[in-house]
Amino acid sequence: MQIYPSNRVNLSGEVSASVRRLIEGLHGAPAEQIVAVLWSVTLTSPQSLAAYYLLYKFHAGRRELDEAEHAAHLGLKAAAHAAGLNEDWQMVQAGDANFHAPGPARFWLFTLKALAFIGLRRGERETATELITQLRQLDPPDHLGFGVVEALLQRSG
Template identity: 35%
Template sequence: MRDLFYAGPLSPEIGALLEQAMGAYADTAKAEQLLRQAWDEAPEALPVYFSLYKFYFYKGRLEEAEAAARAALASAARQGGFPEDYERLTPDTTDWGRYDSPQHFYLFSLKALAFIRLRQGDLAGCRKILAKLNELDRADTVGGSVIGAMAAGL
């Protein structure tokens, strides 16, 4: 097992599926099939969620990217033992500063969700998510300020 994307352990088999999916990126159907296989075999592996929402985002399939990001948030919250609804979270909900934790992956996925909402044209939704991200990640460890700068330019 190895850690990937500070999101927890990943078995060599699942890591291999993700690498195969990256290698097959140009063949959308094949890459998606490999990602879905990884998710079927390891439904709580956070790096699989990361790979899914990035894949869908870069393929321009924003609704599916959003669904994958929201599923990532739900899984990270379950694993971290805190509510999945970001609106209910506070800086005191959990230790948001642990880089090797589901909490940090949650923050990273929240940033991804903000970017997806921005690309969908939902500036208000993006800003709402970023406001919460800024509250939870005051040190900007996941780079939410980058998305904030993009949103401010619109």
């Protein structure tokens, strides 16, 4: 599995040089090493939102949905703190942050989409629907592509 950050990681803003080196050093590493390094980054640099993204993508790709959901929730909390958003995602309103500029608020929004997808894959339709409803309120033009998850949700019903 590719571990290099994609353009999606740019949703979170800057990644420190030391964290970037750690992440880039994971190319071709065994899964256990990848997971250990990424979880270590979340503990030592909890503001490094890219590590949460890579963790939930990595775990979801391996169908480790409990771990993916856990990493996404931690990333959501870290992003909420960094963006000055309410930790309860259901309380966040469209005017609370600029969700279109790269940074913690955009990462937070993207992580909501990831949680909707994880919820769908876990068969938690109600949770996925609630998350999609919130995404629709915060990103009406669907800049982050939650419509893909919404379409999957509708097809699975």
